[in-house]
Amino acid sequence: MLIVPGTEMTPEEFRDFGHAVVDWIADYRAGVEELPVRGPVRPGGLREQLPPRLPEEGESPESMLADLDRVIVPALTHWQHPSFFGYFPANASLASVLGDLLSSGLGVQGMSWTTSPAATELEQYLLDGLARELGLPAEFTFPGGGGGVIQDSASSAVLVALLTALHRGSAGAWRSSGLTGGEVVYGSAETHSSLAKAVRVAGLGHDGLRSVSVDPDTLAMRPAALAEAVAEDMAAGRRPVLVCATVGTTGTGAVDPLSEIAAICREHGIWLHVDAAWAGVAALCPELRAPFAGVAEADSFCTNAHKWLMTAFDCGLYWTRHPDVLVDALSILPEYLRDPAGVGGAVVDYRDWQIPLGRRFRALKLWAVLRWFGLRGLREHLRLHVALAEELAELVRGDERFALVTEPSFALVCLRARTGAGAAADDRRTERLLASINESGRAFLSHTAVAGRPVIRVAIGGVTTERGHVLALWRLLGEAFEAAAAG
């Protein structure tokens, strides 16, 4: 084939190069387990391997694939490695990769219904269907007067929830005159940092965020403490706007008591946002739904398909029972975006449900996941990892060298080393064995702190993570414990 780089790739060239890229990815996924989960990388090391200037002349994609092997792959942390247990999983299943490829290939913009009706309507369809399967109330679906939308992430979801709450709480004045001062938002010390970021972005400043105390054992928000903080703020003339409750905190997977929190919110007209960024998808399994009791009373709910529901980033799912308030809060309609369908109110224009204007056709990757796995396949995936977490926790319980810091939550296990030589020695050992495992490249773990002490998090949920990988991690923990003792 005669290739003329510098002009648009022909469909025939795309066919050939596309097959080559697909094959490259197939090989990468087939071989990723053989790679160190994270190799040794020096800051700035990549730049030295690239030419000083951007290329003047075009070139065939083969050279880029060669550079991927040579320069990029060695400097990655391999999130799709089956022994990646850090942060939360980003399980980008191959079905979702294909769905996302279709989205790029179509290259349409879904900012308004009219700019590509299918992009909006498929998203509405999927979010309604998932609401039903997750056991969310009918009021979160479009037929029930609510609605769902794909946000890039849970960070944006909580920001959108906060802006909607500010608008609602101001009787409309927020849109025109902004904050009045005295608006207050509530989370706990275990709430994800995205709440603090949203509070800052929205202009409240850190002073506008209350960190409600948690139960020292479960690390769940204490409703009594919340009620007290709200009362105190109201007495001082401040205005409670939003409470962010979490099902499955990032640190330890703690679960805030939704029903009790919802009662407080209802009493004072406070917006209740439920952040279940990681754990929310577990509600697909009826037997895992207990922690979500009370979610029907929330004003909004978020869970990320891109964490534990097999979907490549970004795919944050956000539902609210008040889409009218949301749209009223965020809509701005310049002439160049005005169209009859949108103005007539016959359709949903998702641009008004999010911060950015433009949007990809992200529903396709979620659709691809639902169709490839089926709900049954997704439930099996979730159940496998919950069972593996329980098995790992049982191993920890039976080994005097380790201790569970909290009971396992969904598929997250939090542990620390136990030396018998006191807390300071335990902490040093915990930090050293974590570092040594990550340096080994044989697994990757991340950490948190509980009561100021270091804790190792084992977040199970990779696309190809199986029992063998968890058992191998357990052996590795034991070896690293002994090596750290000797070292």
Added chain:
Amino acid sequence: MLIVPGTEMTPEEFRDFGHAVVDWIADYRAGVEELPVRGPVRPGGLREQLPPRLPEEGESPESMLADLDRVIVPALTHWQHPSFFGYFPANASLASVLGDLLSSGLGVQGMSWTTSPAATELEQYLLDGLARELGLPAEFTFPGGGGGVIQDSASSAVLVALLTALHRGSAGAWRSSGLTGGEVVYGSAETHSSLAKAVRVAGLGHDGLRSVSVDPDTLAMRPAALAEAVAEDMAAGRRPVLVCATVGTTGTGAVDPLSEIAAICREHGIWLHVDAAWAGVAALCPELRAPFAGVAEADSFCTNAHKWLMTAFDCGLYWTRHPDVLVDALSILPEYLRDPAGVGGAVVDYRDWQIPLGRRFRALKLWAVLRWFGLRGLREHLRLHVALAEELAELVRGDERFALVTEPSFALVCLRARTGAGAAADDRRTERLLASINESGRAFLSHTAVAGRPVIRVAIGGVTTERGHVLALWRLLGEAFEAAAAG
């Protein structure tokens, strides 16, 4: 091959299905010109064609491809159609599609340097290189003490600029105590609506946004009016925070006079953000750089590779000379994100440069574009469309049935019908011919308003848009003019 849907696709299955999806996209792109740019679609029509419940059992991807043909494609507006001239182009070149596929396939998270060093370092490398090629000042590059980052869109870029400006202007108080009231932001009536949205999101309310008057002919912001508004606000005790100047407004491609605006900003310590979301990439061509004179004095600059630089959405490029202030404004460091590289300051953690926490490896699609086209190929693409816009404008000038509303700007031509029967008749004819062209499916155009009157925008810049498509559009405009007269 034995397919077991419901479990992760094997690499070998992915190879087969991936080839099929690539072929589907190749066929779509090869045939898109034969489709109506936008077919007739009824709100809610898509849902009726899908099963009422999400699938319980998994299935082979072939069925999804069949549904794409049956249900999705007929309900799309085809942004990659060569006769799509609406809004601004979203030119998702096939090279960028492959780059984005690699990003999904790798499935890594680039929120911190440590979570995948290559994702961060490649992005830094590309943004530095592009800054140089765009003629941006060295102070916008990492070696020069500034830096660039990929945002999802220009909406997020201007929000980030505003938050940074609020932080800088408050001597740090904004982080802790939020807005003080009286913060003011300046744009013009032609500034993109994302500025108004950012002002609302940041809590200033619409009252915090000044719409500076524009020159009635060029629709460019009047520096004298800006100076006056700033003086008035300062005299009243308000605090000017940010001016958003635009190179290439969405309505008509107007260019605000950067140097004169920069002088006013400098005098009063106001942050100058330059929004060149669409037109900014044209600065790759030295002969198109004149409208950007003065950009070296800006505090931040944004242009979208996903509009006119061949890159699939989302890829908004944002540079600032004050990354330290940006990071100080947005950073929040919970324990679970703490790592030695980030804490030591040796690396860039892009999570602190944006609103969301998580981020895709978006640099890959930009790299794929730069390598396939080369800078030379990209310049040729830009020049072709600028030349076609000039050719179309010349045709308009020579035809008494049409009038240019403004002089063509870069690759945007704004026109209206001219009936000889007065402004009201012209406006009716303009609206009718626009509607009839869009209904025909033979081209797609969008509109704006200038001085309250409807204007047809012809935004040239599609990946495969060539001279023939522009000339065909011109014939279509003539036919539609006559048909609208007769109708």
